[in-house]
Amino acid sequence: MSYHKLKVAVIGAGAGGLCAARQLLARPQAFAPPVVYELSDCVGGTWVYTDRVGKDDNGLPIHSSMYRDLRTNLPKEVMPFPDFPFDTQLPSFVHHTDVKSYLEQYTDYFKIQPHIKFCTYVELLNPVFGTTGDAQNTWEVTCLNLNSHCRSRDRFDSVIICNGHYSDPFIPPIPEIEHFKGQKMHSHEYRFAEPFTGKNLVLLGAGPSGTDIALELCSVANQVVLIHNNLPTSSQLPPNFLQVKGLNRFSETGVICDDGMEYPADVFMFCTGYNYSFPFLKDVDLKVKDCRVAPLYKHIVHTTFPTLFFIGLCKTVCPFPLFHNQVLFALASLDGTHKLPPKAEMDMLTEEEYQSSLHRGIPHRHFHKLDSLQWSYMDELAHLSKTEPIPPVTRDLYEANSKIRKQDLCNYKRFNYKIVSHDMWTTVEPKPL
Numbered sequence: 001m002s003y004h005k006l007k008v009a010v011i012g013a014g015a016g017g018l019c020a021a022r023q024l025l026a027r028p029q030a031f032a033p034p035v036v037y038e039l040s041d042c043v044g045g046t047w048v049y050t051d052r053v054g055k056d057d058n059g060l061p062i063h064s065s066m067y068r069d070l071r072t073n074l075p076k077e078v079m080p081f082p083d084f085p086f087d088t089q090l091p092s093f094v095h096h097t098d099v100k101s102y103l104e105q106y107t108d109y110f111k112i113q114p115h116i117k118f119c120t121y122v123e124l125l126n127p128v129f130g131t132t133g134d135a136q137n138t139w140e141v142t143c144l145n146l147n148s149h150c151r152s153r154d155r156f157d158s159v160i161i162c163n164g165h166y167s168d169p170f171i172p173p174i175p176e177i178e179h180f181k182g183q184k185m186h187s188h189e190y191r192f193a194e195p196f197t198g199k200n201l202v203l204l205g206a207g208p209s210g211t212d213i214a215l216e217l218c219s220v221a222n223q224v225v226l227i228h229n230n231l232p233t234s235s236q237l238p239p240n241f242l243q244v245k246g247l248n249r250f251s252e253t254g255v256i257c258d259d260g261m262e263y264p265a266d267v268f269m270f271c272t273g274y275n276y277s278f279p280f281l282k283d284v285d286l287k288v289k290d291c292r293v294a295p296l297y298k299h300i301v302h303t304t305f306p307t308l309f310f311i312g313l314c315k316t317v318c319p320f321p322l323f324h325n326q327v328l329f330a331l332a333s334l335d336g337t338h339k340l341p342p343k344a345e346m347d348m349l350t351e352e353e354y355q356s357s358l359h360r361g362i363p364h365r366h367f368h369k370l371d372s373l374q375w376s377y378m379d380e381l382a383h384l385s386k387t388e389p390i391p392p393v394t395r396d397l398y399e400a401n402s403k404i405r406k407q408d409l410c411n412y413k414r415f416n417y418k419i420v421s422h423d424m425w426t427t428v429e430p431k432p433l
Contacts, residue, residue: 006032008020008334010037013043015103031335035115058121067213073413076091081323126142137305163277177250184268193219200222201214203224204269207271210271244257284304311327314368315368322374375390
């Protein structure tokens, strides 16, 4: 008797898509070789740097938000996929080119590249229902080759969406922004500091990118004002770096904050994050409202179409290990290792999780922001998929680095670390200042 191997499409060849392809290839008894659709001409997703901003040669928005001098804010010891470590000769806080090289090596080692359709724009992803009335559907992918301009369609049993969430800038409404005569931009367009030499800059948002870019700009700017609603950092900061709480409105020459003070701005930069965007999903009931994507079970499974998976929506996490766990959970639900609950139960459990989140004081827009919840979440996914959990040393070093970063924003990347065992790490002598 012949056995039908599931045919799975993967959208995106960034870290999440590469992980999905690698794990599909590792299970040839259950899955046909995957087809990976990639918009660009290389792997790496958001880790692919370009000087360009705005549109690419095909008139499509530039995907990457990478800036030239970025080094990771997580040590490489906690970053890798569990089955493929970083080069031990690298420092703990690596340059973005090292991460791109890591993903290229991962692609080569697991022989993923032959399965990637580069320069391919996914125009439409549609569910296709059989004539028998069976609830199980297949998927039709309509795509356009950007080189040949040929359009094609293919049919799949399942689709894993890994298109990233750092490419569609979120711009919050701010009173009287129309009166501001300076330059406005989003951190998505920031590439390097030199054009801002001698200027007064105001940045809104103190997430990892906002803080990192603000510190980078201090080396050339006259003054950098970082506006946020978090507790002020106790870390020592450059003398031309100011933290201010609450943006009230714009003026012609700057901003007026909740303290009543006006801060001059030649440039105002939104460091306010990104929207989730799935332009190819038109006939799928997917709601994206105020940074929450629904209806998704475990932040992954579309509850109406349980063969449609979303990898990497969660924020404030250790990304590559999280992708790994999410992918394994998705594949376990496809190959029968884990039986998903009925739709009504998945929706009920998700609503309970959402209400619990609100009850703990977490705003609606931060439902996918896991932070300290990521560890129990990854453990649960590993348990359900009957796979190995992430070793405890990953959590321990991740949290230790977070604490050190808060104490010393300017110098925490000097430290180097070494994993000693599955539950122990050590600090290597930091680089001299």
